[in-house]
Amino acid sequence: MIEGVELRAIIVLFAIAVFVACIVWAWPRFEGAAPVLSGPERIELGAAGASIELGWEDSGSGLRNASAILRFGSGEGAQQEIALHDARFQGSAFSGPAAAVGAERKAFDLDAKALGLPDGQATLLLTARDGSWSSFGDGNRSELSIPVIVDTKPPRVSIASGLTYVRRGGAAAVEFRVSADADRSGVRVGEAWFSGFETSDDTRIAIFAIPIEAADDPIVEVVAIDAHANEATARFDVRVQERETVEISIGLSAGFLERIAEPLGAANEMAGSTPVETFQRVNTELRAKSEAVIAAAIGAPSAAQWSGGFEQMRNSKVTSEFAELRHYTNRKQRVSRARHYGFDLASTARAPIMASNGGTVIFADDNGIYGTLVMIDHGLGITTLYGHLSSLQVAVGDRVTKGQELGRSGATGLAGGDHLHFAVLVGRTYADPVEWWDPKWVREHIESRLRNEPPLPG
Ligand SMILES: [Zn+2]
CATH class of the missing domain: 2.70.70.10 (Glucose Permease (Domain IIA))
Structure with a gap:
């Protein structure tokens, strides 16, 4: 026979055991580690677009949701949003979002024109919430704000040299002007690239050659590229003289x-x-x-x-x-x-x-x-x-x-x-x-163009 005192003690001990078990079971559900978000430090979006990879991760209770929103436009009222990504992960109150998606990674090809993004500053806002019971069941929330620079305006380029003759397999020089935002400039003949050199703030010269294998009547163009990969081209008056090869x-x-x-x-x-x-x-x-x-x-x-x-x-x-x-x-x-x-x-x-x-x-x-x-x-x-x-x-x-x-x-x-x-x-x-x-050829075709004063505008 069990005495009443003993029975009470057993009940109390049992209650304590159940309580401890509950805490042991529930404790991890209250974890306080917020999701970890990742993406580029900044996004520079030129006309050519940008490829980015975004990540949302929660190794504790798993993700409840993961989103990416592009915010642009100035002023409070004029601000617009585009949802790039909005994922919600199912789960139950007991198991948590126990399908337990620990990590979500997505690649995006951003195209300012397709998204309707105007030139200027924008923000890419990443958010995630995990399945934790902390914050009265709301879970831990993370936010990552990535600055986005939208610049789809190409630099300006104009030719300063007159008619240029060049032989297939031969070389020539061209002088041109670029706007201050040009980061890289030169001449392109098919696949071949010839770098431009600064002769003054806005003038450049490039020595180029027509590759022996270039297409018939090859396209020769002056190219200026800005820091956001926006590209401007200018064709110039170049006559390619064909040659017989032995x-x-x-x-x-x-x-x-x-x-x-x-x-x-x-x-x-x-x-x-x-x-x-x-x-x-x-x-x-x-x-x-x-x-x-x-x-x-x-x-x-x-x-x-x-x-x-x-x-x-x-x-x-x-x-x-x-x-x-x-x-x-x-x-x-x-x-x-x-x-x-x-x-x-x-x-x-x-x-x-x-x-x-x-x-x-x-x-x-x-x-x-x-x-x-x-x-x-x-x-x-x-x-x-x-x-x-x-x-x-x-x-x-x-x-x-x-x-x-x-x-x-x-x-x-x-x-x-x-x-x-x-x-x-x-x-x-x-x-x-x-x-x-041939010193005469070098003088007339290259050196004279290196020394040329840019012609006056008019
Ligand atoms: Zn040889």
Whole structure:
């Protein structure tokens, strides 16, 4: 028999146990950790739009809702809102929003025009509430305000140069004016880009080239881009003079394949099952890799370090010209082809190779088909290239003057004999060195335009 006192004690103990169990069960439901919101620090919305990613997360009781609202317009009454996102997550009072969505992530492509957002300031407001029972059941709330700058107005650009003639594969300079909001400017020819350089507050010049492979009657335009990727273009009066390019056949001798192509293929892990196949891989894959190294070595455009004509290798004989298309044959079959983007110049073996103009060495190392290669950045987007060298006298970062020795000629890389492969790049486009070797051409087509006073408005 249980005494009354004992029964009371048991009931009290049971009540305490139930109470403790309730607290243990309910305690986490009162968690006080607010949801964590994430998004970009600020959004700059130009005509090209912006891609953003937003996140709402609650690792405690899970999300109850997640929203994103764009607010814009000035003044209290004139303020407008666009709901970008409004998610509500179901749950019960006991389980909480126990489908327990811990995190929601969404990507948005914002387009000011499609959203009807006017230029100016706007705000993107992210909010979330979690499933906690705190705040009398309302849960913990978070808010994140992201400033949005809407600017869809392109900068202004106008051409200051007159009629411009340029040969396919050749170069020219153009002067133009941009408004103060222009962040980047230059000339675009198809895919090729040529940076503009500031000559005064609002004037820029750009040296550009017509790529040998450019479309017929290529579109040449001056481009100005602002900090929000708004772009303005201006066409100018440019006449592209067509040119004949030479096609030649080069027979691959057994000796060349064995002595040159095979070791080059093996050294670059491009060996084929036959010597011809190795040559094919070298002439396509290794060539592409070598060109990629050259393109990567060209950095941000720098100020002019050159003047006057560029010097051609002394006492040299031209053995191959710019832009010739080479067909390689084996047993009278065409087995490969490549465009030659430079000049081959031969003199005596191990002849001194000089810098064609003032500049800074940006590459001095082995580079695939070009063998030991030196590249000089002359500024204003002009780079010269010296390939197949047997020795180096300069290193990356060296400032060189016109006529300074860079190294000795040789036959490293894909070369049948001792010669210099010389090339000129405007931006990342190969241009005909003949123009740059001619001081009169440089003066009339480039330097005179660099010195031009902008014409008076009228
Ligand atoms: Zn060459």
